[in-house]
Amino acid sequence: MPLDLxxxxxxxxxxxxxxxxxQWLDPLTADAWLHQLLAQTPWQQPQVRLYGRVHPVPRLVAWYGDEDAAYRYSGLQHRPLPWTPLLAQIRQRLQATVGQALNGVLLNYYRDGNDSMGWHSDDxxxxxxxxxxxxxxxxxxRRFDLRRKGQSRIEHSLRLEHGSLLVMAGPTQHYWQHQVAKTRRPCAPRLNLTFRLIRSTA
Structure with a gap:
């Protein structure tokens, strides 16, 4: 994978x-957080309508945040669950790392290689x-792919490992899309937490 980029x-x-x-997290802490979050999270599998048909989202999800941090994506309005002590602790550490307030987090649970996230921008x-x-x-x-908006060719791929942290900022979402594609390769369950700042409840 092109980590030399x-x-x-x-x-x-x-x-x-x-x-x-x-290696943002040490392995022991990463293991502990993974096990606690998988056990404590009330996972849901929303359904979305595509081309007139209803499909379950190909992964399990949960949305946590401040009381006013409602978030709309994939055509669905999500009301936040209250912060757990562990998620509040993780948020505090991440805010110190990125130097910005974060008031919501989307948890995506990829149970195996059949679970995925389609092309999108967080815009x-x-x-x-x-x-x-x-x-x-x-x-x-899991492999994390990037492509230019309006293009079909994957330009870059990253391998996101246990305990790694990826920060996307600036104009990234204006010009780029990303995905986590299905894979036939054997892979362990993966949990991804994407923290963000909701600036309005539109």
Missing amino acids: FSDSHLQLPDAQLELHA EAELGANPVIVSLNLGGA
Whole structure:
């Protein structure tokens, strides 16, 4: 995978601002957080309507945040669950790392290689003009693909490992899309936490 695109954790990508911290968490802490979050989270599998048909989202999800941090994505309005002590602790550490307030987190649970996230940008209006998306990865490693908006070719792929942190900021969401594709390769369950700042409840 093209991790040599990074210099001092920064991805050299035009019209984007990305940082990868490959070992942000030590393995023992990453293991503990993974096990606690998988056990404590009330997972849901929402359904979305595509081309007139209803499909279950191909992963399990949960949305936590401040009371006013409602979030709309994939055509669904999500009301936040209250912060747990562990998620509040993780948020505090991440805010210290990125230097910005974060008031919501989307948890995505990829049970195996059949679970996935389709191409998208985190560009909802309530995230503001240049959102900071802070993505903490726990569990099995998965490939994270990037492509230019309007293009079909994958330009870059990263392997997001257990305990790694990927930060997307600046104009990234204006010009780039990302996905976690299905894979036939055996892979352990993966938990991804994407923290963000909801600037309005539109």
